[in-house]
Amino acid sequence: MKLLRxxxxxxxxxxxxxxxxxxxxxSPEGVGLADFDWRVSMATVATDGPFSVFPGIDRTLSILDGGGMTLFIEGRAPERLTQASEPLPFAADAPTSATLIDGTITDLNVMTRRGRFTHSVRRVSVDGNSKVAFEAGTTLVLCHRGNAEIDGTALNAGDCLLVSESDVAERSISGKAQLFWITIKAI
Structure with missing residues (x-):
């Protein structure tokens, strides 16, 4: 496990x-925007406009802060995305633009190279103590709000725990937090 502050x-x-x-x-660590296998990032969006196009990439977008946005993805009906919405998967090479609903937002963006990796993103609320089993693959646990502890590793807002394939096991989790649980698997 690796803590990313x-x-x-x-x-x-x-x-x-x-x-x-x-x-x-x-991944791989240190590569540029054209060469990654997978990437997890956050962005502040202050104006309406087009998304960057990433050929051969699948993406999932979640709203972290702000009123949300309406996404216009080529070939799909407009999608309203807010903090209450489920994370939204779509092709990052489909021309996409967004209109903000009520001012600046911050989003979570997870991208994987199509045909080589897949990913899933879900929100998880923690309130107390429990056990959690990590799936096969690489898991990133992003602490969005609050504080959590996973097997003694403290996560504060914005911190991320990177759990590699070799670290997959049942782990204890405690605290009061909203987390984003990202699982990335090689095909």
Missing amino acids: ASDHKRMPWKNGGGETVEIAV
């Missing part, structure tokens, strides 16, 4: 230059 996340411009993204984790 919020203060260490990498800030960089969007691929289309329209804003800034905070890269939480990428």
